[in-house]
Amino acid sequence: MRRYASQKPQELGGGVWSVPVPIPGNPLGYTLVYALESPRGPVLVDAGWNHPDAWEALRGGLGMLGIDVADVHGVVVTHFHPDHAGLAGQVREVSGAWIAMHEADAALVTLIHGLDEEAHRDFQAEMLRRAGAGGDDARVPASARPVPPARPDRTLRDGDLVDLPGRELRAIHTPGHTPGHLCLQLGDRLFTGDHVLPDITPHVGIYPYDRTDVDPLGDFLMSLEKVTSLGPLTALPAHEWIFPDVAARAAEIRHHHEERLHTLAAQLTAHGEPLTIWEIAAMMTWNRAWDDLSPMLRGMAAGEAAAHLRTLEARGAIRRVSGVDPVRFQALDS
Ligand SMILES: [Zn+2]
Ligand SMILES: [Zn+2]
Numbered sequence: 001m002r003r004y005a006s007q008k009p010q011e012l013g014g015g016v017w018s019v020p021v022p023i024p025g026n027p028l029g030y031t032l033v034y035a036l037e038s039p040r041g042p043v044l045v046d047a048g049w050n051h052p053d054a055w056e057a058l059r060g061g062l063g064m065l066g067i068d069v070a071d072v073h074g075v076v077v078t079h080f081h082p083d084h085a086g087l088a089g090q091v092r093e094v095s096g097a098w099i100a101m102h103e104a105d106a107a108l109v110t111l112i113h114g115l116d117e118e119a120h121r122d123f124q125a126e127m128l129r130r131a132g133a134g135g136d137d138a139r140v141p142a143s144a145r146p147v148p149p150a151r152p153d154r155t156l157r158d159g160d161l162v163d164l165p166g167r168e169l170r171a172i173h174t175p176g177h178t179p180g181h182l183c184l185q186l187g188d189r190l191f192t193g194d195h196v197l198p199d200i201t202p203h204v205g206i207y208p209y210d211r212t213d214v215d216p217l218g219d220f221l222m223s224l225e226k227v228t229s230l231g232p233l234t235a236l237p238a239h240e241w242i243f244p245d246v247a248a249r250a251a252e253i254r255h256h257h258e259e260r261l262h263t264l265a266a267q268l269t270a271h272g273e274p275l276t277i278w279e280i281a282a283m284m285t286w287n288r289a290w291d292d293l294s295p296m297l298r299g300m301a302a303g304e305a306a307a308h309l310r311t312l313e314a315r316g317a318i319r320r321v322s323g324v325d326p327v328r329f330q331a332l333d334s
Contacts, residue, residue, distance in 0.1 A: 007032070007241070009061040015167075016189070018236070019061035021048030023083050028239050031083045033058060034191060035065070038165045041073035041095075045184060045191045046238055050086030050147060058087060074098040076162050076169075078193025079178040080105040080112075080149050084238060089150030100162065102173060103155040105180030112148045127208040131302055132276025132326035137295045156182060174227060176220025177202040183227060190233040190246050195223060198235070198243040201253050205303025206310050209277050210327040215314045217307040221257060224250040257308075260284075264308050265317050265331065274321045274328035281305035 007020040007030065015037030020030040026049075034045040042062075048054045059069050072095040077085045080101060088099045101109075115123070124140040156162065158173035162184065172183045174195045184191040194202040204220045228247045235246040243249065267283055268275070275283070281302040282290045293301060309329050312318040321328045 009064045011065060012236075012242075014187075014189075016186070016236075017042075017062075017065045017067070018242075019058060019065070021054045021058045021061070021087070022051075023049045024051050024053060026083070028083070030057075031238050032236070033061075034236060035062060035067055035072075036164055036167070036169065036186065038073060038167060040165045041071040041097075042067055043073050043162065043164045043169070044075045044091065044097075045236075046078055046084040046193065047075050047087035047091050049083045050090070055087060055090060058091075070095050072097045073165075074100060074163055076156070076171075076182070076184065077101040077105075077149075077152070078183070078191065078195075078238060079181040080109050081178065081194070082147065082149065084193065085109075085149035086147075092150065092153075098153040098163070099150055100154040100156050101152045102171070102180030102182050103157060104175065105178055106152050106155045108179065109149050109151055113151065123208075128299070130326050131209040131306070132278040132328075133299075133302070134278070137278065137298050139295065141296070172226065172230075174223035176204050176216055176223045179214075179216070179219075181223070185230065185233070188233050190227070190230065190235055192227070192235045192237045192246060194238055196227060196235055196246055196250050196253065197237045198240050198249060200240065201256060203300060203304065204257075204307050205300060206307040207303055209302060209306040211310070212313075212320070215307075215310050217257065217311040218314055221254055221311075224254045228254075261308055261312055261317075264305075265312055268318055268329065269331040269333070272331070274324070274330040276326045276328055277302055277306050277309065278326075280309065280329065284308075 009019045011017050017035040019033045021033050022030045031048045033048050035042040048058050062069050072091055074097045075088045075091050121140045128138045156171040160171045162169040170185045174181050174183045177194045183195055204217050206216050227250045232245040232247050235243050286301050
């Protein structure tokens with residue numbers, strides 16, 4: 001399945017190019033940055049991880065395709081994660097390009113800029129405690145605070161046209177993986193960011209774990225439906241490889257999560273007693289045994305577990321036990 005290990009900068013036809021930008025030390029391997037031709041200079045979809053090697057790969061890869069990074073007109077970021085937004089600031093510095101992202105992710109960027117190291121650690125520690133994490137799982141690593149991404153110059157909403165002179169690049173709001181995730185439609189092609197990938201499914205978590213004001217997995221499932229309704233467009237994802245028929249893959253991912261929701265509800269019914277988010281995460285199936293997951297991966301698994309619990313709760317399939325700390329969940333009829 002590691003077909004993506006051999007990716008090279010490519011001309012894809014129709015004034016679209018792709019450049020793989022490595023993500024050092026990450027099993028995903030790289031981010032596919034796309035360059036879209038325009039008379040005012042190319043517009044990039046995503047920019048890659050902020051690291052000197054990644055910068056060289058982006059600059060050199062664009063150069064191989066005859067594109068000078070100093071000519072870039074704008075960078076539209078599918079979402080604020082560092083493997084997508086990381087280098088946007090550096091591209092802007094050398095080219096004067098604008099940076100655009102959805103307003104919901106722009107708000108998160110502002111939030112990250114406003115949190116100092118200590119506030120971030122306190123937030124994480126309290127979040128883990130309320131989810132029932134213990135031992136090493138409850139310890140917040142020293143360098144937990146992400147490097148804040150560059151602040152955008154422009155924000156986008158669902159249906160907006162991106163400033164790509166002479167062409168129609170439409171922003172499609174697909175919340176779930178992040179609240180402001182965007183897919184971008186250009187004719188019969190869809191830049192899918194992390195929303196729809198050909199082999200893996202993106203991380204969908206809820207943070208803090210016990211929030212009741214949002215339902216990221218519910219949003220994600222709706223965003224998959226939204227993409228399905230666009231028809232069998234060719235997907236140009238930010239990781240792995242380009243694939244046909246985004247609608248078919250989106251339907252497959254929806255099915256995967258519906259099955260997971262069903263299994264989780266059945267497990268809670270079988271167990272009877274209320275469980276903490278940590279206990280529930282340990283009970284679920286992951287790509288490795290729970291005991292083999294690092295504290296960081298357990299934290300992400302708990303985020304996924306919490307997102308599934310929140311969706312089941314929002315559908316009225318399970319309940320949150322009131323007045324207990326840490327928070328616990330239980331089947332309705334227990
Ligand atoms: Zn992401
Ligand atoms: Zn990504």
